[in-house]
Amino acid sequence: MEGYALHRRDRVAATGPMDGANQTQVTEFVFLGFSRVLQGQAFLFLAFLAIYLITLLGNCLILTLIVLDPQLHSPMYFFLGHLSFLDMCYSSVTLPKILVNFVRQQETISYRECMAQMFFLMICAGTECALLTVMAFDRYVAICKPLHYTRIMSKKVRVPLATACWLWGILDSAIHTFLATDVSFCGANQIHHIFCDVPPLLKIACSDTYVNEIMLHLASIFVGLIPFLLVLISYVYILLAILRIHSNTGRRKAFSTCTSHLVVVIIYFGMAILNYNRPSAGYSLEVDTLISTLYSIVTPMLNPLIYSLRNQDVRGALRRALGHQKKDCVSPQSL
Template sequence: MAGGNQTQVTEFVFLGFSGIPRGQAFLFLVFLAIYLVTIIGNILIITLIQLDSRLHSPMYFFLSHLSCLDVCYSSITVPKILTNFLRQKSTISYNQCMAQMFFLMTFAGTECALLAVMAYDRYAAICQPLRYTNLMSPQVRVPMAVFSWLWGILDSAIHTALATNLTFCGANQIDHIFCDVPPLLKIACGNTYVNEMALHTASVFVGLSPFLLVVISYVYILSAILRIRSNTGRRKAFSTCASHMVVVIIYFGMINLNYNRPSAGYSLQIDTLISTLYCIITPMLNPLIYSLRNKEVKGALWKVLGLQEKEYASQSKQ
């Protein structure tokens, strides 16, 4: 990994939490709680989907991949943050920084593609119900999931390869809480034009394009829902999309703030807050959104816990 760079900078220092030195213990407990909720919630969803045959459908197949991504997201950033809280020294080695950036951008690009695939799944279910089984057969949905992961890996590999060619000239203080492309470009010396162009290009192809596919899918979905005559039918159709819509709005909103905000005009505190919301809070919210709004997921949970179907039915009516 560009050994020449390492002779100039062997480690980076995160400044994200430097403004609150007396609150390190409190922040450690808060981030630990968030991490535990994230890991337990997402692993629980993956386990329920595997154990309950009623959840062996394309929608839950993609949801299990989303939960896996959320576990990876948190695990690549939060443990290092917790370790730095304990050490009271927010540092990361050059190689660890490059690795963290690679995996972080891999998961970000994969999730963008996966959310677009999940929107198409909802379009097929609501707008093409008679063809849904063929449109989302295992021969179709498995390659779509694989493509989502490869999409994220390719995007990340390009950015990481370009980042290893950056020169830092001794500057090693990052105004951030983890390694990412924008904060590294801020402290790099020399020409970063290629890196910036790659970042802007990725924001179009990796971020904007999947978002537009989601919007187009939901335009067709909403028009199909409005054509349903019964209120019950409209409510049922909309409920199958509501959780995904909430996740899309939160995720693409946060990723847009993180990668497309102006380089100047934001304080370190605002940058830290946006980064925390985007990469730490959002993975915790996804399992909560899907489990709280989804009767099938809650039903699978009651079944695993040993509750009778009658008990679940009575609770779902309340």
């Protein structure tokens, strides 16, 4: 694939007088995330294509195993199935457009496509924060209240919890998208990013974005910080419960049931903090692009690898699906 020149066409449509002055409203945005990459577009295309395929295949495999294997029909894997589906959606919001732009040799997106991409991206982000919190609560119940695990995490509880996670993400996204559609973009259409997200869009807005910024700060607290603190609190109780186990084997087994989820939490929330809370100054465009790529593109690919490589039950289900192992007995506490 030949190197391409960044198209900086400003397609604008007259919108009439605004605040007493003749202004124009952009109908197309230009991504600058890869604008300094003059060579190696073919390599980037193949790399992002490989990441997308691995993400889809890995998460689809886990989702299929959870649906088909009766031994994975437990609360933990019920939530893991939602996480796998969510990660496939996460990647599908951003990567196809990036790949198409590489093929078309121009980093552009229409206004409506940008708003739609932002809407679905924020649904995925908000839902994943809530879902990881619920999964931490599931681990807390399994380790700290094993005798009541089946009753507390019954189908009547886990289905509403998963539904609430999705509704929470949709509500958060709807608020930000509604406010973003009320923002004016007057001529400046170059986004210092690789996909449409709220912070980079607000930077090029020509109207007042005070309300948008307030909602971003509130979202960082209620959608990001509070769920992260709840996860930490859950794991503090889990750690205390594990330390009270006298047997080294039992302590190691109890901790192993949480390691996969804990690794996913650290990676996801760590990347989210870097992506949304880094200072406006001191970061280059290349660093911004790298952080955004790790947060929204690489993380969904890592989740199925983490759960399949570190989780004995998932590996066992895969071997059973391939006919290499007899069914194992799996207790609810080990799921």
